[in-house]
Amino acid sequence: MxxxxxxxxxxxxxxxxxxxxxxxxxxxxxxxxxxxxxxxxxxxxxxxxxxxxxxxxxxxxxxxxxxxxxxxxxxxxxxxxxxxxxxxxxxxxxxxxxxxxxxxxxxxxxxxxxxxLLSGEYDERAAVVTIRSGAGGDDATDFAEMLLRMYLRWAERRGYSTKVMDTSYAEGAGIKSATFEVDAPYAYGTLSVEAGTHRLARISPFGSADKRQTSFAAVEVLPLMEEAQEVEIPENDIRVDVFRSSGPGGQSVNTTDSAVRLTHLPTGIVVSMQNEKSQIQNRAAAMRVLQTRLLLQQQEEDAAKKKELAGNITASWGDQIRSYFLYGQQLVKDLRTGYEVGNPSVVFDGDIDGLIDAGIRWRAGERTNPTS
Structure with missing residues (x-):
């Protein structure tokens, strides 16, 4: 030069x-x-x-x-x-x-x-991420576990503190769901573009040879509220169940009823926590996540009402945002931005900055120039 x-x-x-x-x-x-x-x-x-x-x-x-x-x-x-x-x-x-x-x-x-570009109301906060397996049997639960590892590796690469708060293991391979916290500045604003439905297409390792299988997993991203005072929840609206933790762990696993499941009766929202040492800690963590979900649900309902009044209703929740192809072309493609990575293995090892950055820029453009 x-x-x-x-x-x-x-x-x-x-x-x-x-x-x-x-x-x-x-x-x-x-x-x-x-x-x-x-x-x-x-x-x-x-x-x-x-x-x-x-x-x-x-x-x-x-x-x-x-x-x-x-x-x-x-x-x-x-x-x-x-x-x-x-x-x-x-x-x-x-x-x-x-x-x-x-x-x-x-x-x-x-x-x-x-x-x-992260200027949303909660963008500066830490994030609580939940991954749930969808359609696809063992392939879907295995895919959910692959995504969990992907995000934890991404956080590790960046030096971010993480804590797995709850894991529900599948009877076969992988996990039914997992919830984890990422404690870092702008973790919510950064990871919120990952929310949505992810699709995996590959030759299934669980079925007949050479049979292609498509499976799905949902990713939910919430901001971690510093104080649990944004939403007041009457005690009568909550059912509390306690149970023993499941899955691999240390000597305290499966020995006491320390895990907690909160059910918000009016909405049916369920939050489980089992990774803290005591029932009190698990209940406090679950309550904080429940209050956050109720707060965001209220905001989503308000936004939906505004769109209905404006005559512009779009069903965005659950829409497929990204496809992972592990056969033939070997490709990861974001369907919103068009951003592609030709090496899925590095993506599943946590190298997703390019995908996330493209998503953040795309979202900023959508906010500036919304489609009519």
């Missing part, structure tokens, strides 16, 4: 970063870090462990945001210096290194740009 081309590329990087910095409001982030640091340094902070955990967690998240923004700005400055040194010394090796850093910076800025 010519030096003049580097100069143009660096100008473009600075312009992109300036727009990201403006939308991100870096001064507000710095102010939040300062305020949270003061709270974290209070001598009585750990008198209330739950409140202390929230403060330290939020501080860690905001510090990470700030480091990412400031670090990207510093990298652009360093790249400019690297190019200038390479020009002065006519150093081809340094220029080659600068080219690699330029490509890396473009990717980092693209990732930051995607975050600026």
């Amino acid at each position: 010519l030096i003049s081309e580097f100069a143009e590329e660096i100008r473009a990087l600075r312009a992109t970063y300036a727009s990201i910095e403006s939308v991100s409001d870096i001064e507000r982030i710095r102010a939040d870090v300062a305020d949270l640091s003061d709270k974290a340094g209070a001598p009585d902070l750990w008198d209330d462990p739950d409140a202390a955990q929230k403060v330290t967690s939020k501080l860690s998240h905001r510090q990470a945001e700030l480091r990412r923004l400031e670090g990207t700005a510093a990298r652009i400055d360093d790249l400019e210096v690297m190019v200038e040194l390479a020009q002065e010394e006519d150093d081809e090796d340094t220029l080659a290194e600068a080219e690699k850093e330029l490509a890396s910076l473009k990717k980092s800025l693209s990732d930051l740009e995607v975050v600026t």
Whole structure:
């Protein structure tokens, strides 16, 4: 790459970063870090462990945001210096290194740009993801487990904290359902584009040889509410069942009735939790998820009423959003964005950033230019 081309590329990087910095409001982030640091340094902070955990967690998240923004700005400055040194010394090796850093910076800025598109009411929150097997027998339950591993590997690659909250194992292969939490900034906004029906087409390992099988799994993504006060639920509206945890686990599994199932009688919504150590902890976790689901259900009903009044009703829940082909063409294709990956194995190993980023950009476009 010519030096003049580097100069143009660096100008473009600075312009992109300036727009990201403006939308991100870096001064507000710095102010939040300062305020949270003061709270974290209070001598009585750990008198209330739950409140202390929230403060330290939020501080860690905001510090990470700030480091990412400031670090990207510093990298652009360093790249400019690297190019200038390479020009002065006519150093081809340094220029080659600068080219690699330029490509890396473009990717980092693209990732930051995607975050600026996460401006929904709950986008900044952690996420609670539920995967349920659908039609397809053993192939569907196996597919549900493949998706669970895919998302957990994605979170692991990003250094995000995860916790599997509940798992219902199938009698044959895989799982009937699983619920897990992803504790990271913008986890809900990021993963919410994964909500919908996923389809797997492959030669079934469970049936007759060479028989193609199509199976389905549903992915639900909810924001994790910091406080369980958004929706008040009368005690008479809830049925509580306790039972023993099932499936593989440590020595406390299957020894006490610590698992909890909450049924919201007016709506029929059921939430089960079994992965905490005590019944009290499982009930609290289940209640928080139940309240979140009721809140979102109310929002969906309100939105549906508005669409009905406007004469534009679209049944989007449960629509197929992505297909995974594990025979012949070996392809993963998102049906909303058209984004394709020609290597399903890397996708199932958690390399789904491209699919998610395309989904976030597509959603932003839909919000800006909704179809009539």
